[in-house]
Amino acid sequence: MNNTPYSSQTPALQTRLPAVGTTVFTRMSALAAQHGAVNLGQGFPDFGCAPALIERVSEAMHAGHNQYPLMTGAAPLREAIAAKIASLYGHRYDAATEITVTAGATQALTTAILCCVHPGDEVIVIEPAYDSYLPAIALAGGVPVLVAMEVHEHGYSVPWAKLATAVTPKTRLIIINTPHNPTGTILRPSDVAALADIVRGTQILILSDEVYEHMVYDGQQHVSLSRHPELAARSFIVSSFGKTYHVTGWKIGYVAAPASLSAEFRKVHQYNVFTVNTPMQHGVAAYMADPQPYLDLPAFYQRKRDLFRDGLAGSRFTLLPADGTYFQCVRYEAISQQSEAQFAEWLTSEIKVAAIPVSAFYAQGKESGIVRFCFAKQDDTLRLALARLAAI
Numbered sequence: 396m397n398n399t400p401y402s403s404q405t406p407a408l409q410t411r412l413p414a415v416g417t418t419v420f421t422r423m424s425a426l427a428a429q430h431g432a433v434n435l436g437q438g439f440p441d442f443g444c445a446p447a448l449i450e451r452v453s454e455a456m457h458a459g460h461n462q463y464p465l466m467t468g469a470a471p472l473r474e475a476i477a478a479k480i481a482s483l484y485g486h487r488y489d490a491a492t493e494i495t496v497t498a499g500a501t502q503a504l505t506t507a508i509l510c511c512v513h514p515g516d517e518v519i520v521i522e523p524a525y526d527s528y529l530p531a532i533a534l535a536g537g538v539p540v541l542v543a544m545e546v547h548e549h550g551y552s553v554p555w556a557k558l559a560t561a562v563t564p565k566t567r568l569i570i571i572n573t574p575h576n577p578t579g580t581i582l583r584p585s586d587v588a589a590l591a592d593i594v595r596g597t598q599i600l601i602l603s604d605e606v607y608e609h610m611v612y613d614g615q616q617h618v619s620l621s622r623h624p625e626l627a628a629r630s631f632i633v634s635s636f637g638k639t640y641h642v643t644g645w646k647i648g649y650v651a652a653p654a655s656l657s658a659e660f661r662k663v664h665q666y667n668v669f670t671v672n673t674p675m676q677h678g679v680a681a682y683m684a685d686p687q688p689y690l691d692l693p694a695f696y697q698r699k700r701d702l703f704r705d706g707l708a709g710s711r712f713t714l715l716p717a718d719g720t721y722f723q724c725v726r727y728e729a730i731s732q733q734s735e736a737q738f739a740e741w742l743t744s745e746i747k748v749a750a751i752p753v754s755a756f757y758a759q760g761k762e763s764g765i766v767r768f769c770f771a772k773q774d775d776t777l778r779l780a781l782a783r784l785a786a787i
Contacts, residue, residue: 412530419526419755423739427749433780435768436739436749438576438722442773444641445688452678460677466665468496468649469673471680476649479683486621492654495661496676498668499646500606500635505531507602507631507650508568510663512537516567521553523756525576525604537567539758544578546763550716551578555589562593568600569593573618574607574719577756577767581611581719582618591625600656601626606635606648607720609692612700615718621651628653631660636679639689641771645675696721696770699777703770706781721771724753728764730787739766746787748780 423436434441460469467473470490477490488494497503504527512518514536520528522543532539542558544551558569571590573582594601603620611617620626631652637643650660682688700717707714713726731738735752743749750766770777 412533414533414758415530419736419751423743423749423751426740426743430744430747432743432747432749433772433776433783434749435770435772435780436743436751438769438771439643440641440771441776442641445682448640448642448678448682451681452674455674455677455681458677460674462673464670464673464676466670467491467661468494468671469676469680472496472676472683473649475680475683476651479686479689480619480621480651482686484619484621486624486627488621488651489654493651493657495650495652495657495664496671497633497648497650497664498671499637500604500633500648501527502646502668503631503633503648503650504528504602504604505534506660506663506667507633507652508532508537509535509667510659511600511656512567515565517563517565519558519561519566519569521558521570521572522758522761523577523753524570525572526756528570529758538565540566541758543757543761544580546578546715546765550718551575551580553582553586553589555586555593559593562597562599566597566599568602570602570604571620572604574605574610576607576720577722577751577753578724579715579717579720579722581615584618587618587620587623587626591623594629595625599629601630603630603632605632606638608634609639609689610696610721611693611719612697613718617719629656631656639692640679640682645672647671647675647679699770699772699774702774703768703777703781706777707784710784711787712784715765721769723768723770724765725768726764727766735762735764735766742766746783748783 420437427434473490473494476494477488481487508531512535516537517540518532518537519540522541529539540561542561545554608617620630621632631650633650635648711729715724717723735754739750739752750768753765754760754762
């Protein structure tokens with residue numbers, strides 16, 4: 396019999412992510428619910444997906460697609476993804492060895508970082524940046540090297556010369572995001588050429604977050620890195636069906652990468668998620684037979700963007716360009732001198748419209764006097780928000 400005294404106290408655990416707390420999206424959504432605010436903060440639609448997509452998933456369930464699929468993803472979906480990329484961007488990935496279906500884009504991003512970043516490796520991150528990048532780098536033991544975008548009256552831009560000086564012999568990965576969350580900026584051919592010049596002759600890899608690929612406006616093209624053979628050869632390219640088909644809660648995405656990179660990606664993927672919801676994979680594959688839903692997406696969201704921008708045109712907000720994504724950034728210096736977080740909280744509690752402070756997308760909380768609204772909402776939702784914002 397063991398008579399050793401015991402304690403019911405939970406053992407201490409040294410955190411792997413000391414800088415991580417509750418996300419700004421969770422906080423602002425909770426504040427919006429508390430005050431009955433229109434939530435233009437967190438980036439998700441408040442409208443449903445196409446009924447035909449749900450029907451395809453239901454058909455897949457009834458057809459018996461309810462057990463594990465292949466670890467890499469159901470073959471029909473990987474083939475549909477490869478065909479789509481080839482049609483849109485002219486690059487043919489091998490569906491068997493170069494396409495992997497993931498549990499959403501965030502899992503794809505984290506897995507890509509974990510598979511290639513070793514302790515001490517440097518990862519260049521362009522700020523403001525999606526909030527999952529830095530924690531994933533920390534989990535891998537990598538060292539983030541932060542390069543801030545420049546912001547001016549014409550919007551945001553990447554300072555490629557400054558980024559080039561951030562490259563060292565320890566640089567392992569550069570993370571690119573286009574169309575860019577939170578700024579709505581898109582990369583253009585000149586940007587891609589500058590990136591190619593920086594990595595040429597190096598062993599640097601690229602992680603290209605392209606989840607908003609179908610939300611590019613005013614007749615402009617999404618410049619996927621898959622269009623550029625030299626960059627495609629060293630890139631993990633990530634996209635999301637949740638964003639494309641208005642089903643963010645389904646958490647289904649994919650990564651396209653050369654076979655050698657995909658092999659390393661899959662080594663991690665098989666142990667951190669193994670595989671993804673089977674009937675939804677088959678349902679999405681069947682739905683992709685018609686490309687029109689994603690081909691129509693630029694016009695669909697441009698109309699919502701224009702509705703929102705037109706509604707703010709006479710306000711004291713200064714609108715920054717929104718060339719892509721479903722986000723609109725605005726300056727508020729003519730309204731308040733509060734910090735971005737304070738202003739976003741005031742908007743939510745007093746005006747009853749929730750926004751996200753762009754400072755939340757910087758590791759050190761850089762202040763620029765800018766907040767971000769999401770216009771992926773029903774027209775009536777946007778009109779209600781605009782009516783409330785007009786009171787400022």
